[in-house]
Amino acid sequence: MSVLLDVQGLQTRFRVRKGYVYAVNGVSFSLEEGETLGVVGESGCGKSVTMLSLVRLLPPAASIENGQVLLRGEDLLQLDLRHLRDVRGGQVGMIFQDPMTSLNPFINIGTQMSEPLIYHRGMSKKEALARSAELLEMVGIPDGEARLREYPHQFSGGMRQRVMIAMSMSCEPAVLIADEPTTALDVTIQAQIVELVKELRDRSGVAVIWITHDLSVVAGIADRVIVMYAGYIVEEAPVDALFEDPRHPYTVGLMGALPSLEGETGTRLTTIGGSPPDLEELPDYCPFHTRCPYAIDRCRTENPMLEPVADASDRGHRAACWVDIREVAVQSNGAGASS
Amino acid sequence: MSQNDGKNGDPLVRVENLTKHFSVRIGAYGETKATVHALDEVSFDVQRGETLGLVGESGCGKSTAGLTLLQLHRPTSGKVFFDDSEVTGLSDKELRPLRRRMQIIFQDPYSTLSPRMTVGNAIGEPLWLHELASGQEAQERIAKLLDDVGLNPAFAFRYPHEFSGGQRQRVCIARALACEPEFIVCDEPISALDVSIQAQIINLLQDLQEEYHLTYLFIAHDLAVVRHISDRVAVMYLGRVVEMAPKEKLFDNPLHPYTNALLLSVPVPNPRQERQREHTVIQGNVPSAISPPSGCRFHPRCPLAFEPCDHEVPEWREVESGHWVACHAV
């Protein structure tokens, strides 16, 4: 398979009252044709900002300082706005977290759905509406033609997310960026949406970037997973390798913190002490060291790079950590270097 | 933690046919009056020292159940007993001594603390209110409470906006604990928090339960969390409890088709298992609580629905010791 999207050294920061908050700090990754990449991390880890940076949909306070985003060899960060618009919605489709607010409440579904078809496919309004009706049926909304005349508030949350999916897939994009698309939904609806995206992906061959804070969701949909912390990618691995052999203490911590639907229940959850930082300057230390049970002196003076892990089962398994956590006897949880 | 199977035990809280309807107006001009059936004929009990998990999807009435139980909403009908005495129908004044013994922790730690009050004052309020401590003693109690929930006692003089979400939730827990309660309704206490912080709060709640012999009603939508923390679990759907059982029974042998569907919908953090798992998702959405379906409220989405389901409300019955369910097909 060939590389579809190649991101190199992406850096994005926000201007705040007292200076800057560094949200994305030199992130590099690639996405292959037809691949599904899961991006996991807690709120504020930079996962959404990274993906919004790709197509420059950032709020005004944010600025991209550095990096390259090559989509089939073309750098989206250098593209002028007119050509970037052809990419947005044409080659890159996006769905967002909150289907309640992501659709315009003042405009009917038909008009909203036909926009990408009109602007990217040059369809007439009539053609676009006809196609939109088909698309609605495709995502499991029956009686599409009639529903095109309805407004977003007449749809339930799950239905609205289906509309968003149909809209983002309407121009057969090469990449679908899904930014926490199920976080605001109930678990039964989440399952419906995940199944729908899987089905559409398998049918169209679109590459998917699925951003979520929920490791479990990633397990079911991703081929490869990126774990982000404080604006850095701290671990990257094929999905099986990540879950079976996590190498970054943060990934390990996240997995330990998840209660499970199976197995023993008398056990305590392992926790990660403290809470994630907002970086006000680029650190010359590992940003995780204050919460890390494995931290050594070097972690406090040098920020580790994302490097291939030792004797990995897969060549694509990389982590940013000075310590080989398999060699260290697991200390008591969280009572690490910070005390 | 007690290993009570829920029958003829030692209930601290007993809820009988609790019903809460809200009247609302719908439409551009509020022209249509309607009733939201938030809670309908719900019965359960919480045993002394146990954690009863209450799960369901958004809008199923689980939070209303918690608030109505505590008389923060006045119930439309039904009864609530606390420590064998009825609390429904008591005036605010009569409730006051009882309020000390039953507390609540809310979902959103950001809106539950007044931005104009220091954390120490917030925690001190119940001490003053219920005359539990004053002066120097109160200060010491506040420091002890902060320490109990894992915060530095020096934080007492700070304002909530200086704290992270997880820390605020700890403050809310400390405020609830200040009353020296026996029973705490935990209303989605971790839903607004990040995964790594969720685990901290869950562990804290468990530790406190052990130390202070607390009884919890733990309301959540996350089945895995509920399984982790609860002794028994009740499942709600559209204002009704559809199944209740000790957690092993409920998770290993769910009887109600909704419980089953819910369990199948939860993703598992294991890629190999996820690939092999059958993905039969239930279709459709939860109907509106304004005009809930007749009969069994789950019947329009139920794979097992048959003749009586659409007109006959299934009886709430105990199919085996401690395992309650409301379904015609069981």
Added chain:
Amino acid sequence: MTTQEVTAGSEVDIVEASRTNLWKDAVARLVANKLAVIGIIPIVLLFFLAVFGPYLTPYDFLAQDFTARLAAPSSEHWLGTDELGRDVLSRILYGARTAVSVGLVSTAISLIVGLVMGSLAGYLGGRVDFMVVWLTDVTRSMPALLLAIVINLTLKTPLEAWMEEMYLATKNGFFRQTMWVDLVLVFGALALIQWPGYARLIRGQILSIRSRNYVLAARALGMPTGRILTRYVIPNAMGPLIVAVSAGLGGAMVLESAFSFLGVGVQLPIPSWGKMISDGLRMYRTHPHLLAGPAVMMAIITVSFAWLGDGLNDALNPRQWGG
């Protein structure tokens, strides 16, 4: 119990420098707003002049100097004199006293009425709420100047007649000073115009704060209504109230001058800027200094209030709190 493990690192994320309280924060935001700071200066000056102004000028605002009628600005009379030979600057300074006292008194009255009515509506709800909202709607649908004109027109004569009667009955010199009638009418009109604003604000604040979770939590603790009001509702409603009072104070001064301009406000001999402007307008072609002085003064003060109000609004805007 070992709480140490769960808290490891939790102290790291509170930076010592962030130890502030919300009021200090608001003041810092206000001071950072240049226009607001510029606006404060004339307002402080205005209040200073209202108290000390009359002592600072060499002339009595009533002193007539017929040798120097309608004099242009000079070193003797910085802003010139009017047709009765009275020093314009002295009259402007004394006018500050009128503006400030009318503003303060009418704001105080309408604030008290608004607080009472708004709290009743917000807390009791139901019919009381409906009636208060209705009353505010009725009052607010009356254009302010029309209302003032009606009040002045209809109540002035009987009040003056009553004063005269009282004087004849008591021989108390107080009842000869008919300016009190003007003041009472102006205060009354302003209070009538302004109370609905405060009432609606208070009502809205109570309704919104009452639905916050921290009030629900306080109720869960068994807190009585009175204490919820004093400990939770009032402190959290202070910000918007301060903004409203600042705007109301400026608004009252503008209206007072508008009344005077139309001739329904405070009558001579007390100087009022509005009256001075309308008098100045009659003779602007030959003696523009009569118009310029009070008009510029009025403009400076009103713009200052607008800037300060905007700054206060930004500084105390609840949307910027928390997080």
Added chain:
Amino acid sequence: MGQYILKRIVYWIPALILLALSVYAMAFFGAGDPIKLMFLREEGDVTYDAQRLDAIRREKGLDRPFLVQFGEYTWHLVQGDLGMSVISGRSVNDMVGATAPVSFQIGIATVILVSIIGIPLGILAGLNHNNWIDNSILGSALFISGIPSYVVGPMLIVFMVLGLGIMKTTPYGWDGLFSSKAILPMFVMVFGSIAIIIRQTRSGVLEVLSEDYVRTARAKGVPEFMVIVRHMLRPVLTPVVTVLGQMLIGIVNGAIIVEKIFGIPGLGRLTIDFTYGVDYPVIVAITLIGALLVMLLNLAVDITYPLLDPRAAQAMTGVEE
């Protein structure tokens, strides 16, 4: 919807009656004896004659109890008869009829001008949040909103006549809306009301700009111009409707002052001219017209606002316990 309109009318009608009653009562009990004024208009003997006064009083029905007179007044009012002026003896209908069109022209022209100037400025400011365009528009609006019209008007006159010398004579009087005499008054009127619209529109734009659906539109590749026109305009303008009521009150206030400054024969001028008398039929009539206007506009806003927002049709309100 019909029921709702009825409800709103039922809400506003007692308000109007209360206003009429209180204004009438103030005039009735406060304004002093109008008989003497009428008496002065009677032909012939002008000496004070108690008997003749009583006769007039009886003849005019002014000796009857307050409520009876008020009832009669209301009855005439409902039939569209505003009564007779005490001072001029003319019918108030005629007086209002002669002056109202001028004031309405000014008012409507102000609303139109303020909208077509203010809304684009507000949008421009919002789209350029925090740069010099926004700062200068917002700064000017803030400045403008500060200065009252009785300061702007006179200063403008001084500036035009003495400062620039463009005008030879003091602008005074009225030659119709489209004459040169209307320029200065209209300027003062627009000056007085435009800040509200600019600020409301600007904050609306800022709010909508941060909405997820604007991001969605951009993510779809919709051209920026269409994002503004199709996705932002309606959500921004819908709430602007609600400030119309507030604006109208400002316009009525402004018109009174502007009509005085520029000697325009409108309703405001009529009010002022009769201020020093006790011509309460005129005052009551004008007051009621002013209040009726504002209430009608409020009613219209109440009714149309939900129609403008598609979400309103299914909005759930008034959760009662």
